[in-house]
Amino acid sequence: MSAILETRDVECVFQVGGGFLSKKRPLHAVNGVSLQVEKGSVLGLVGESGCGKSTMAKMLLGLQEPTGGEVLFDGQPLSAMDRLARARRVQPIFQDPYSSLNPRKSIEDIVTLPLRVHKVGGPAEWRARAAEMMDLVGLSRRYLSSYPSQLSGGQRQRVAIARALSMKPEVVICDEPTSALDVSVQSQILNLLIDLRKELGLTYVLISHNLAVVEHIASRVAVMYLGRIVEEKETGALFGNPEHPYTQALLDSVLTPEPDKSVPDTQLGATFPNPLDPPTGCRFHPRCPHVMPECSTIPPAPVPSGDGFVECHLREKPGQAAA
């Protein structure tokens, strides 16, 4: 098996609420997700806020223990791995480069911290590696003695990337890596991520709400809705022929800079359901334009489609495909 990262039916349930005299209620942030990430590929994870994408990221990083199912890294359960061993192979890049870098540490300290934690080499090697990482991410070495506050957003995100790559991890989990950046800077960071993957043979899990960005770099895309993957497929197939009504609506909502088109009317109700009280049956049915009677009672099972799957009652009955 060439899947470097795999989740088997993982679940993550948080107990929330529980004020005075009121009982805690379970919130299913992730509800039975099975995914496989091939070595050297890029898996894009998309969905609206609150769908569980960031909880997924935390579980893939081992920062959040799944309450059910398991995460496998190279065939080994992630939970059985030592914290340091795990951190050596899986690293994160977070959304906001303003809060993910320690403002009191110099850039050199930030970039070499993983080396010091893992007790690799001595000061001379750390300095050499820091310089090497700066070259890799396209930052001038003179910034090594600077502090995060002296850098722009794009430069900080480069520092975050340098830090993530300093231990030469195999998998990088990018949680909205460009959402906080301006478009011209976003393209620089995306180009850098593309180059680094080719150069170092990295595997990415790219979490983003920007579908154009996901389409651009992901090899496969998983669409998440209320804690479940509703469609997962090769990127070209997913964008060319979205099957789940939610995927269709998401793709329709993408505003590309084409002045001949107007604002799309997605026909989705405005309200994202309350995850504490998810709809019965198919979780998407209250917003679905193709809703059928069984949708409100029976949760759909994954149906193989192309090289991936889709979870929708429409797909279970051939011949009733949505337009």
Added chain:
Amino acid sequence: MSALLEVIDLTVDIPLTDGVLHPVRGISFSIERGETLCVVGESGCGKSLTSLAIMGLLPKRAKREASVLRIGDVDISKASQRQMANVRGNHMAMIFQEPMTSLNPAYTVGNQLEEAYLRHRSASRQEARERAIYLLEKVGITGAAERLKQYPHQLSGGLRQRVMIAMALMCGPGLIIADEPTTALDVTIQAQILLLLAELQREFEMGLLLITHDLGVVARVADRVAVMYAGQIVEQGAAKEVFERPLHPYTRGLMGCIPIPGKTQRGGHLGSIPGLVPSLVGDMHGCAFRDRCSHARASCAEFDQLKDLGGGRAYRCVMSVEDAAETARETVA
């Protein structure tokens, strides 16, 4: 023809300890009734301060100057705070980016909706309430009468932004200024809110000044576009014109940065703009973009003039229209 909003030579200066910051440097534009002007640019280009300057909501130490600043028949360039208070919310209203921080968490939605109406119209509470319910229904909120009693935290982000829009419409203003109204929202909700804004604008024949960094939003809703860079308008014109035939290298650069599904080659390199935005502190000469421009020449250090091509089309670049079109072809090829 007299435009709804007319701005000529608007500048904003903010004195800092190490010099004077010039975030807005001589901006001129106008908006007709029923027209949408999008101001697009990256962070720090002065687009938000432009809108705050028009609303008279600049920080105290900022200095605003303009040779003309007029909304309808009210000259606001010299208006006092008291006069501005009569204009704001009444003739023009603003929708901010973050609906959570722009609604007061301690008051009900109804309270906040009615406030402006009671302030500007000599109306009874009952009339204000009816108007609020009417507008909440207009912006697509069901159970409007119940919603009036709710607090902002009880609403989702999309609903809050709808409330903000309803609030802006309370006094039937001629002009709506929306500063990144959909940036904090999910893509599906973004499309709904933009659609709603466009419909309401048509129905009430309002002018819309939409400030955004998202070229996708601009392309879909704008009649006209103004591209801002370093406190100046570097290119403006009809949206279709600007997207199909961008004349300023910065506009072209911005457009090259965005991946478009089905058009950009997957996994290929995106365009990028090297370098950083120049500091806007102290005196500035010449083209502000020249340090990042691949077509920069010696004369750029002197050049600083908006070339008017007529019909609202203008650009601020030393290159002739023909040269600009030529370099555009090269970049595409």
